[in-house]
Structure formats: C-alpha cells, structure tokens
Amino acid sequence: MTQLSRRRMLLGGAAAGVGAAALTACTAGLREDPEAATEAADRARLAIGSDTVPFHGAHQAGVTAEPPAHMTLVALHLREGADREAIRRLLTVLTDDAARLTQGRGALADTEPELAQTPARLTVTLGFGAELVRRVAGRDAVPTWLRPLPAFSIDALEDRWSGGDLLLQIAADDAVTVAHATRMLLKTARSTASLAWRQTGFRRSRGSEKPGTTMRNLFGNVDGTVNLRPQDDDFASKVWVTDGWLTGGTSLVIRRIQMDLEGWDRLDGPGRDQAIGRRQSDGAPLTGESEFDEPDFEAMGPHGFTVIPDFSHIARARGDDERPTMLRQSYNYDDDLTQNGAGTESDGEISDSGLLFLAYQADVDEGFVPVQRRLAELDLLNQWTTPIGSAVFAIPPGCEEGGFVGETLF
Amino acid sequence: MTQLSRRRMLLGGAAAGVGAAALTACTAGLREDPEAATEAADRARLAIGSDTVPFHGAHQAGVTAEPPAHMTLVALHLREGADREAIRRLLTVLTDDAARLTQGRGALADTEPELAQTPARLTVTLGFGAELVRRVAGRDAVPTWLRPLPAFSIDALEDRWSGGDLLLQIAADDAVTVAHATRMLLKTARSTASLAWRQTGFRRSRGSEKPGTTMRNLFGNVDGTVNLRPQDDDFASKVWVTDGWLTGGTSLVIRRIQMDLEGWDRLDGPGRDQAIGRRQSDGAPLTGESEFDEPDFEAMGPHGFTVIPDFSHIARARGDDERPTMLRQSYNYDDDLTQNGAGTESDGEISDSGLLFLAYQADVDEGFVPVQRRLAELDLLNQWTTPIGSAVFAIPPGCEEGGFVGETLF
Numbered sequence: 001m002t003q004l005s006r007r008r009m010l011l012g013g014a015a016a017g018v019g020a021a022a023l024t025a026c027t028a029g030l031r032e033d034p035e036a037a038t039e040a041a042d043r044a045r046l047a048i049g050s051d052t053v054p055f056h057g058a059h060q061a062g063v064t065a066e067p068p069a070h071m072t073l074v075a076l077h078l079r080e081g082a083d084r085e086a087i088r089r090l091l092t093v094l095t096d097d098a099a100r101l102t103q104g105r106g107a108l109a110d111t112e113p114e115l116a117q118t119p120a121r122l123t124v125t126l127g128f129g130a131e132l133v134r135r136v137a138g139r140d141a142v143p144t145w146l147r148p149l150p151a152f153s154i155d156a157l158e159d160r161w162s163g164g165d166l167l168l169q170i171a172a173d174d175a176v177t178v179a180h181a182t183r184m185l186l187k188t189a190r191s192t193a194s195l196a197w198r199q200t201g202f203r204r205s206r207g208s209e210k211p212g213t214t215m216r217n218l219f220g221n222v223d224g225t226v227n228l229r230p231q232d233d234d235f236a237s238k239v240w241v242t243d244g245w246l247t248g249g250t251s252l253v254i255r256r257i258q259m260d261l262e263g264w265d266r267l268d269g270p271g272r273d274q275a276i277g278r279r280q281s282d283g284a285p286l287t288g289e290s291e292f293d294e295p296d297f298e299a300m301g302p303h304g305f306t307v308i309p310d311f312s313h314i315a316r317a318r319g320d321d322e323r324p325t326m327l328r329q330s331y332n333y334d335d336d337l338t339q340n341g342a343g344t345e346s347d348g349e350i351s352d353s354g355l356l357f358l359a360y361q362a363d364v365d366e367g368f369v370p371v372q373r374r375l376a377e378l379d380l381l382n383q384w385t386t387p388i389g390s391a392v393f394a395i396p397p398g399c400e401e402g403g404f405v406g407e408t409l410f
Numbered sequence: 411m412t413q414l415s416r417r418r419m420l421l422g423g424a425a426a427g428v429g430a431a432a433l434t435a436c437t438a439g440l441r442e443d444p445e446a447a448t449e450a451a452d453r454a455r456l457a458i459g460s461d462t463v464p465f466h467g468a469h470q471a472g473v474t475a476e477p478p479a480h481m482t483l484v485a486l487h488l489r490e491g492a493d494r495e496a497i498r499r500l501l502t503v504l505t506d507d508a509a510r511l512t513q514g515r516g517a518l519a520d521t522e523p524e525l526a527q528t529p530a531r532l533t534v535t536l537g538f539g540a541e542l543v544r545r546v547a548g549r550d551a552v553p554t555w556l557r558p559l560p561a562f563s564i565d566a567l568e569d570r571w572s573g574g575d576l577l578l579q580i581a582a583d584d585a586v587t588v589a590h591a592t593r594m595l596l597k598t599a600r601s602t603a604s605l606a607w608r609q610t611g612f613r614r615s616r617g618s619e620k621p622g623t624t625m626r627n628l629f630g631n632v633d634g635t636v637n638l639r640p641q642d643d644d645f646a647s648k649v650w651v652t653d654g655w656l657t658g659g660t661s662l663v664i665r666r667i668q669m670d671l672e673g674w675d676r677l678d679g680p681g682r683d684q685a686i687g688r689r690q691s692d693g694a695p696l697t698g699e700s701e702f703d704e705p706d707f708e709a710m711g712p713h714g715f716t717v718i719p720d721f722s723h724i725a726r727a728r729g730d731d732e733r734p735t736m737l738r739q740s741y742n743y744d745d746d747l748t749q750n751g752a753g754t755e756s757d758g759e760i761s762d763s764g765l766l767f768l769a770y771q772a773d774v775d776e777g778f779v780p781v782q783r784r785l786a787e788l789d790l791l792n793q794w795t796t797p798i799g800s801a802v803f804a805i806p807p808g809c810e811e812g813g814f815v816g817e818t819l820f
Contacts (some may be wrong), residue, residue: 049618069615070584111675112630114690118618175479175585175612179628179744183671183761198746199759202585205479206526207458207617218589220522261593265521280524334589336608351593351608 030182048173048206049118057398058248059240060405062125062169063360064230066212067329069205071171073130073254073356074186075164075327075391076193084136086410090192091126095170095404097188098124105247107184121175121206122181126405127167127252127393134298136409139246145364146394148353149253152376154387161256161389164196168250173206199256199389201331201356214283214291218332219264219351219384221276222283225291226314228327241362245408248397250360253326253368256333256389259354264384275380285314313381325367326359354385364392426640443648458583458616459528465509467808468658469650470815472535472579474640474768476622477739479615480588481581483664483766483795484596485574485801486603495637498820500602501536505814506579507598508534517594528586530584531616532591536815537577537803539664546819551655555774556804559663562786564797571666574606579662583616609666609799611741611766624693627673628742628763629794631686632693635701636724638737649737651772658807660770663736663778665776666743666799669764674794685790687722695724723791726784735777764795774802 055059078087097107115264130146141358146164168185172178186195228235241249264272273279277286277295285295286308297315299307308315319325334353337340361367375382378403396406416442463471488497507517512532514524540556578595593636595607613625627633638645649784651659674682683689687696687705695705696718707725718725729735744763771777783790806816 046617046620112626112690113626114626114630115628118614120615120618174618175614176614176626176742177618179612179742179763182744183628183763187675200746202589204528204586205458205530205584205615207456208530208584208587209459210456216524216586218522218525218593221523264740265597280522332586332589334592336610353589353593408535 021037036101036233045401047118051121051173052103052119053121053123055124055398056400057100060123060125060395060398061102062123062171063239063250063327063395065121065123065171067174067203067215067331068121068123068171068333069203070173070175071169071201071331071356072178072182073199073201074168074170074182075196075198076166076168076189077196078132078135078165078193079191081194081359082135084410086192087132087136088404090189091406092404093188094124094126094185095406097185098126098405099401101181101184107186107188110184112180115176115180116179116184116312118174120172120177121156122170122172122177124181124185125167125169125171125395127169127395128406128409129163129165129167129393131165133394133409134379136406141409143241143244143246143251143363143394145251146392149372149390149392150362150369152372152387154376154385155390156386156388157390158388161199164391164393166193167252167254167391171317190366197389199254199333200335201333203331211251215330215332217330217355218259218261218334219272220280221272222278222291223330223355224328225278225283226317226324228324233237234323235327237362238367239360239362245276246394247408250362250395251364251367252393252395253357253359253361253364254389254393255355255357255387257355257357258352258386258388260384260386261351261353274309275384277308277311309380311378311380313375313379316377316379317371319370321376324372326361329358329360331356331358354388360395412671427617447600453498456820459530460514460533461583462513462529463531463533465512465534465808466810470533470535470659470805470808471512472581473649473660473737473805473817475531475533475581477613477625477741478531478581478583479613480532480583480585480739481579481605481608481611481766482588482592483628484578484580484592485608486599487606488542488545488575489601490544492602494820496602497542497546497816498814500812501816503598504534504536504595505809507595508536508815509811511591511594515729517598519597520592520594522590524705525586525590526594528584528587530582530587532580532582532587532721534540534591534595535577535579535581535805537579537805538578538816538819539573539801539803541575543792543804543819547655551819553651553654553656553661553773553804555661556802559774559782559800559802560779562797564786564792564795565800566798567800568798571607571609571802574801574803575605577662577664577801577803579793594724597780607799609664609743609766610745611743625740625742626766627740628744629682630667630690631688632701633740633765634738635688635693636727636734638734639708644733645737647772648735649770649772649776655808658803660772660805661774661777662770662803662805663767664772664799664801664803665765665767665771665815667765667767668762668795668796670794671761674709676808684719685722685793687724719790721788721790723785723789724786726789727781729780729784730754735781736771739768741766741768770805806819 053065104119106116129141133142169180170181214222214224217257239250283291287296287299301307333356359368438636463475514527514529516526540552543552580588580591624635626630649660693701697706697709707718711717769778809815
C-alpha cells in the first residue's frame with residue numbers, strides 16, 4: 001500500500017473529495033482572488049460534514065476508522081421476552097438504520113431526516129454481550145472471554161457503568177449527528193431492549209490537529225503511543241477473530257477510568273513524568289527524544305535507578321514480547337458532578353472526568369487481561385486513576401449489502 | 411462594510427489565514443499533484459484548531475462571535491466571605507486566564523498547558539448575578555432586570571439548573587479545549603466561589619455546515635431564523651447597554667428547555683409544521699418558499715383559517731414591531747437519563763434532551779420578557795417543551811489589555 005493510499009484509508013476516504021474541491025478552487029485562480037481562496041478553504045472544511053465511512057465490508061467499520069471527535073456508547077438489556085427471532089428482527093433493522101445513517105440518509109422511520117444529512121464520518125458498531133449470544137445460539141456459542149473481567153484490586157466498579165447485552169457504539173465528527181443517530185437507533189431498539197447505560201466521550205475536533213496525532217487525555221498526557229495500527233504485520237492476528245461465528249470480528253473492552261485531576265495537579269512536572277515514564281510536554285519516553293522513540297527500560301540514571309522507573313505506567317504496561325496486544329481507541333469524558341452525583345464539590349472534586357478506555361483484541365484473555373493484571377498489581381498511575389465501569393462485548397464481523405450485523409450467529 | 415469583510419468578521423478573523431494556506435498550496439501546483447491538493451485541504455482544516463477570537467475590546471467577544479460547536483456554562487455561588495476585594499482579585503485572575511487561554515496559551519498556573527495550544531475560537535464570557543453586583547457596588551448598581559424572571563405558567567424550574575452569582579460561558583470548536591479551559595477557570599474560582607451548576611451544549615461542528623447556517627434543534631427545526639445580526643441597524647440599540655457601569659455590556663437569559671422528543675415523534679409532518687408555522691424540511695414559513703422569506707400572517711387558507719396558525723410558535727413569538735428584540739445563540743443539549751435522574755426509561759423518555767436557550771438583550775424586561783409572555787400564554791409548541799432551568803446575568807463590557815472584565819463596576 002502506498003503512503004498516499006494508506007493515508008486515504010485512514011482518512012476514511014475523505015481525501016479524494018477534498019482534493020477535488022481544492023483543484024476546482026485552484027482553477028478559479030486563487031492567486032489573484034483572496035475571496036476565491038477563502039471559499040476554497042470553506043469547501044475543504046465543509047467536507048468534514050459530508051465525509052462518509054463505508055458501512056458494508058468484512059469488518060465493522062468503526063473498529064479501524066480513525067476515531068472521530070465524538071462517541072456515544074449505549075448498552076442495552078434485552079427484554080425478558082426477546083427471543084432468537086426478536087433479536088434477529090432487531091439486528092436486521094439496526095443494520096438497516098446504521099447503513100442509511102452512516103451514508104447521510106435518514107433512518108427508515110426517521111422523523112428528523114434533516115439531522116441525518118451530515119454524516120461526518122459516522123460509524124455505528126454493534127457489540128454483543130454473553131446473554132444475547134446465548135439466547136440466539138446457545139451457551140456453546142459464547143466465547144470463553146465473553147464474561148465480566150476478573151476482579152482487579154484497583155477496581156471500584158459501579159453497576160450503572162457496567163455490563164449490558166447489546167452495545168451500540170456511535171461515533172462521528174459532529175455531536176448533532178451522534179445525538180440524532182443515537183436517538184434513532186434507541187427508538188428502533190426499545191421494543192426489544194431497554195437502556196442499561198450511556199456514556200459520551202470526546203477527542204480533538206476534526207481539523208483541530210493533524211490526523212494521526214496521538215490523543216492527549218485530561219491529565220495532559222499523550223495516550224495511545226504504543227498501539228496496534230492497521231498497517232502493522234501483526235494487526236490482523238491480534239485484532240480479528242479467525243474461527244467460529246466471530247470470524248472477522250473482535251472483542252471490545254470498555255473501562256470507565258475516573259481520573260483524579262485535583263490530585264494529579266498536586267504533582268510537579270518531574271513527578272508526573274516519572275509516574276508515566278514519558279515526558280508530558282512531548283510524549284517522549286524519559287530515555288528518548290521524541291514520542292515514538294523506543295523506551296530503554298535498562299538505561300540507568302546517576303543514582304543507580306533506571307531512568308524509566310520500574311513502576312511507571314509504561315514499564316508496567318509493557319509485556320514480554322514488546323509489541324502491543326490491543327488496538328486502543330479511547331475517549332475523554334467530562335461529566336457534570338451536579339448531575340451524576342459521583343462526588344460533591346466539598347470532596348475536593350468538581351467533575352467526574354476521565355477516560356473511556358476502549359480496547360479491541362481477538363481474545364480478551366490474551367490481549368487485555370495480562371496487561372491489566374500487571375498494571376493493577378503495581379503502576380504508579382493507579383494512585384490517580386480508578387476504574388468505575390467495565391464491560392466486555394463481542395464485536396461481530398461486518399456484513400455485505402442485504403445481510404445484517406450478527407448474521408453469522410444465526 | 412463589504413460582503414467579504416463582513417464574512418471575515420463573522421468567521422472570527424479566520425478567513426485571512428486560511429486563504430494564505432490555500433494560496434501556498436496553489437502555488438505548489440495542485441492541478442498536477444493530488445497529494446499536494448490533499449495537503450492543502452488538510453491545512454485549511456487544521457486552521458479550525460488554531461483560529462482565535464481576539465479577547466480584548468469594547469464588548470466581550472463571546473456575545474457576537476459566530477457560535478462555536480461546543481459550549482459549557484458554569485454558574486457559581488460566591489462564598490460567604492467573598493467581599494469586594496476578593497471579587498476584584500477573582501475577576502482579575504479570571505480575565506488573565508481567559509486572555510491567555512483564548513489565544514492558545516496555558517493559564518498562569520496551567521498544569522496541562524499542552525491542552526491549551528488548540529484555541530479553536532475559544533471565547534470566555536463572564537456574567538454577574540445580582541448578588542455579585544451588590545457585594546461590589548451596592549444595591550443601587552443592580553439593574554432592575556437583574557433578578558429571577560417572572561414566573562411563567564409553563565415553567566417547571568429546578569434549582570439545580572437555575573440562578574447563580576457568577577457565570578462562566580466557555581465556548582470553542584473543540585470539546586477538549588472547552589473541558590480544559592473550564593477546569594482551569596474553575597480552579598481559579600474555587601477559593602472565592604463554589605459550583606452551582608454546569609450545563610453543556612453543542613451545535614454542528616465547524617466544517618460540517620456553511621458558516622451562518624441557521625442551527626437545527628433536536629426536533630429537527632431550524633431555530634433562530636429571525637434573529638438580530640451584528641450588521642443590523644438596530645443591533646447596537648437592542649443588544650448593548652448604553653449607560654452606567656454596564657455600558658457596552660448586555661444581559662443574558664439562559665433557559666434550559668426540555669423537549670419531549672417522544673411526544674413530538676407522534677406528530678405527523680403537517681402537524682409539526684403547523685405547530686411551528688414553518689416547514690421542518692427547509693425552514694420556510696408556511697406562506698413562503700425559503701427560510702428567510704417574510705411570513706405572511708394574514709394569508710388565508712381554503713378553510714377560512716390563516717395559513718400560519720395564530721397559535722403557532724412563530725405567530726406568537728412575533729411582537730408588534732416585527733423586528734427581533736434579542737440576539738439568540740442557543741445550543742442543543744442531550745444528557746444521559748441514567749446519570750441525571752431527570753426521568754426514567756419507564757416514563758417513556760430515554761434522555762434529557764432539549765435546548766439551552768440563550769438570548770442577549772440590552773434590557774431583559776424589554777427584550778425577552780414580552781416575547782416569553784406571549785409564548786407562555788399560548789404557543790402550540792408548549793405542549794412539547796418545558797423550561798426546567800432559568801437564570802439571568804449581567805454581561806459586563808469587554809476590557810483592554812491591563813484591565814479586567816467587570817472593572818467598571820468598581
């Protein structure tokens with residue numbers, strides 16, 4: 001794959017259309033006409049709203065798409081009477097809604113189709129909990145890893161952010177688009193399933209940063225430097241399931257990690273960098289010059305300790321084989337304490353803020369669990385982070401036109 | 411003012427920089443090189459993050475800036491001991507923070523300055539409640555309209571969304587920028603004031619729609635067609651206060667209007683259009699062809715009724731002199747019911763969604779109240795909308811470098 005076509009892929013097919021707009025503008029004679037230049041720039045920007053990510057394909061598109069600015073996660077509980085046939089009907093209609101909405105068309109029974117006309121790279125990704133798989137195909141179809149994660153000592157999990165039988169992951173570069181799609185899909189689902197929880201996250205807006213820039217979390221740290229990338233040789237084997245009904249699918253671990261921003265503020269710069277093992281300023285490992293330099297975990301400092309502390313986050317996160325085991329696509333969250341009661345101002349906290357940690361891997365027990373075990377056991381960062389929500393879903397493969405997401409389970 | 415310079419003003423000074431980027435790209439020979447075209451478009455888009463709105467000036471910049479995609483409103487209560495001098499110190503530091511953050515620099519004691527480097531048209535607007543004005547300058551300095559609004563029959567106000575002594579309105583095209591600025595400003599304020607409420611709203615992302623497009627609310631309706639615009643002859647007289655310490659300032663009415671999306675869905679298209687007086691599809695008045703056509707409230711239909719129902723929203727909103735009396739800059743909100751407890755799924759509601767209605771006017775009693783009285787008395791739309799929060803603030807004028815917002819009160 002060439003450099004250019006890879007970039008196009010990561011941009012979700014946007015580049016071609018934008019290039020055309022810029023070309024037209026150029027023909028109009030930009031150099032002589034600043035107003036034409038402005039209009040060309042406006043057109044380039046407007047492509048942010050009209051960009052689409054193809055819905056159909058071997059994999060669900062939301063897994064590998066460059067993460068858009070806004071994401072809503074909705075988990076549903078199946079209603080008591082929802083049997084195999086009801087679930088099939090639900091998945092068929094959800095697939096149809098998703099295929100339309102992601103391409104900028106209203107859902108079948110859309111009461112506000114005007115709000116659907118700005119797809120803004122919308123993706124809709126469905127995930128299944130164990131209960132859904134069991135009701136459709138019996139206990140044997142449930143992957144061994146599709147269960148609540150083992151309890152970690154650092155956890156303070158709350159039911160209201162945990163579990164669920166069916167996941168809708170709705171992401172786009174426009175918050176109105178996400179709100180509308182969420183509402184349409186929930187309307188479709190309501191007769192068969194009820195709301196378990198909803199979580200909303202954000203990253204930098206499209207056009208705020210160069211595509212591919214590692215996101216920073218609300219601690220100010222780059223988050224996701226060591227990550228699987230679609231072009232990596234081991235990407236497919238580590239992300240996609242290769243047998244059974246989930247072939248071409250994956251798993252998704254969702255952790256709501258509350259971050260103690262007030263406590264973090266009391267640390268000085270060097271203290272923060274030691275806890276992470278990277279410099280906050282540029283994301284470089286403490287032994288390196290720039291973000292993507294390989295950390296040297298053996299390098300010793302003047303006082304006989306390693307430069308990167310053994311208990312720092314990056315030292316503990318790294319496993320034996322040095323390659324990442326998950327595709328992380330996390331989002332920031334920043335919710336209002338006056339609303340959700342997760343704390344009070346007198347506790348010294350003024351918001352419920354943190355990270356919606358999302359990780360895809362072919363097998364949760366091989367991808368996520370070993371890393372989390374090492375981190376839970378000992379990671380300086382644990383002092384300022386608390387997992388308060390946890391969920392695991394099987395992410396079925398994609399489907400072709402005329403099919404539906406989850407059809408391989410039937 | 412020419413068409414071009416007006417547009418530049420509305421774009422918040424962005425156009426010039428973007429034009430330059432496009433020009434450079436053009437010089438590089440776009441026609442022959444699609445990759446160069448892509449890069450030019452990327453650069454045009456990246457200006458979304460680096461765009462700034464000047465902080466200093468006669469008015470606070472957030473009042474007339476083209477509303478960015480994301481807005482957080484924070485209301486604070488002054489602590490008991492916060493006297494005139496403490497308030498002066500607070501306003502001085504908040505002004506300094508705001509001046510820095512809006513220009514893409516970290517706040518003075520910023521622990522995550524990396525998050526400040528993407529201003530994305532950030533504006534920070536301060537507003538004062540009656541209690542703050544009284545503590546600084548005595549009872550006589552409080553404008554007569556700076557009090558809770560008169561009770562309207564349609565209100566179902568909740569304390570947790572109402573009132574406050576000091577308002578921070580923080581808006582930008584990037585949600586990370588808004589989250590970071592909010593956090594820094596709250597940290598500055600904490601010793602003098604405590605959190606009363608926080609509300610977060612959104613509009614279309616920058617680049618999703620043509621600048622100046624009237625927003626659509628979550629009912630799918632265009633919202634804000636008849637609005638004061640900075641270029642209007644009567645803008646200054648209707649928006650800016652012209653005497654006393656508030657000269658060059660204005661007032662802000664904030665209403666949290668919950669919208670019954672489920673109920674609205676049960677209306678058919680014509681029923682919706684009749685309730686509003688405009689077509690949902692294109693926003694045109696029922697007597698017109700396009701959004702900005704003047705509605706004809708006298709035109710009669712075949713059955714002897716006016717084409718635009720007398721009780722429709724636009725008929726009731728319109729006053730005697732036909733000109734708008736407020737500058738409206740509203741945002742959508744869509745909060746999670748599982749968090750804020752505003753309802754339960756079994757009530758038939760799946761979210762707390764609606765409009766953060768914001769209106770600026772020189773005098774609340776002349777600008778907002780008469781309109782709201784007519785609407786509260788009779789407006790078909792009331793059946794699907796409920797004001798659940800309400801607050802009024804005095805918005806002081808802007809300041810020059812070296813000054814602070816609110817200095818005219820001292």
